[in-house]
Amino acid sequence: MLKTESPPPQGPALDQCPTPQLLAWLVDDQQQALAAVQAARPQLLAAVEAALPRLRRGGRLVYVGAGTSGRLGVLDGVELTPTFSWPRERALGLMAGGPAAMFEAQEGAEDDADAGRRELQALGLTPDDVVIALAASGGTPYVLGAVAAAREAGALSLGLANNAGTPLLAQADIGILLDTGPELIAGSTRLKAGTAQKIALNTLSSALMVGLHRVHGCWMVDMRASNAKLRRRAQALAERVGRATPEAAQAALQACDGELKPALLMLRAGLDASAARAPLQRCEGHLRLALSMSGLQDDETVPSGKT
The missing domain is CATH 1.10.8.1080 (Helicase, Ruva Protein; domain 3)
Incomplete structure (x- = not known):
């Protein structure tokens, strides 16, 4: 079984423990998310260095995922416009199951590799585009189909996964392993696997915006005062x-x-x-x-x- 699908060694019986202890376990388990991102810093650096020249030439950021991973990708892209005045048309998000999947799970959609390929091809990718593909399992067919389309178009593909030795890490141009280990609730990757993805996305996109001169010192000088x-x-x-x-x-x-x-x-x-x-x-x-x-x-x- 994948690590994220397995229970932790000697996992506690969460349904039988007092609420204070339950909260302590859930909070403390999240610490592994930060450790996983810290271990991935060399790959994140490679991703930033490869993406920056493409974005300077006018490339787009395209986030692709399913379920929790897809929602985190869409969220990261949406926040770039109010924070850094990044053009909306240059931060695109694709989710298995379409926009409705943001609010209601479309579980079967992630199994369609052809849909991932078609939806990315429909964007008319160029070699300057950067595709950020997210899948905690590292093997979601929809995401792998999108990565295949990105590579066919010559776009840069970055693959973020929480399990080692998985297809996404191997097939993306740059694989970024966020090894968070077993989830306290086995298989619930909305927990520390999702936290690690959020930290990695924050790190990656913020570093890109700094590199694109949208930050001065530590100030958000490229925001537009719209409210x-x-x-x-x-x-x-x-x-x-x-x-x-x-x-x-x-x-x-x-x-x-x-x-x-x-x-x-x-x-x-x-x-x-x-x-x-x-x-x-x-x-x-x-x-x-x-x-x-x-x-x-x-x-x-x-x-x-x-x-």
């Missing part, structure tokens, strides 16, 4: 990073339609909105480089009090 919370956050960042008064920060954000990067360049370099966009365009949105091109140096690295 009250984000407007407050943008205002605070414009004051802090732009070294501006509240009134000046607000005026710059309004002139730049809520976009932080040009607003920050306006504030720091004394430019108008149109002039602030020009250096950003020349250096592919790299705010630190744009500041340097404007004759400014920036020492903004981490919030005060942090090291």
Whole structure:
């Protein structure tokens, strides 16, 4: 049996233990998820280094999975737009069973390898696209069909699985093993296998966004202030990073339609909105480089009090 399908050695009788002990076991078991991702850092590094040049040329991120893995992939892709202003059309999510599977399990759909292949082919993949394929078992036919289509198109395929020696790890261009071992509830990969996938996806996509200059220091400078919370956050960042008064920060954000990067360049370099966009365009949105091109140096690295 796969590790994720097997009970832990001398597994406790969860249904017979007191609730405090049950909670302790469930929480403590999650620690293995972080350890699994830490062990996979070399593969995650290889994935980032292989994906970045493709994304810089205009490639897309395509997440593929079934069940819990598929939902985690869709979630990671959806969050890239509000967090980093990543274009929605460049973060696509495919789930076995279609969009309805996000809310209601479509258990049989994951067994259809041809569907995975067809649905990925329908996207018109190019060699610059990056396919992130997720399957805790490492052998989900739908996901393997999608990986086959990715390889046929010359796209980069990254395979994340929680069981060693499985087809997904072998067939993807870069296999990323998240070895979380047996689940406390045998076969329930929504537990620490899912946690490890979430950590790995957070790590992978965040590193890619940093590499694409969508973060400055540790600030989300590529977000768009589209609601009250984000407007407050943008205002605070414009004051802090732009070294501006509240009134000046607000005026710059309004002139730049809520976009932080040009607003920050306006504030720091004394430019108008149109002039602030020009250096950003020349250096592919790299705010630190744009500041340097404007004759400014920036020492903004981490919030005060942090090291």
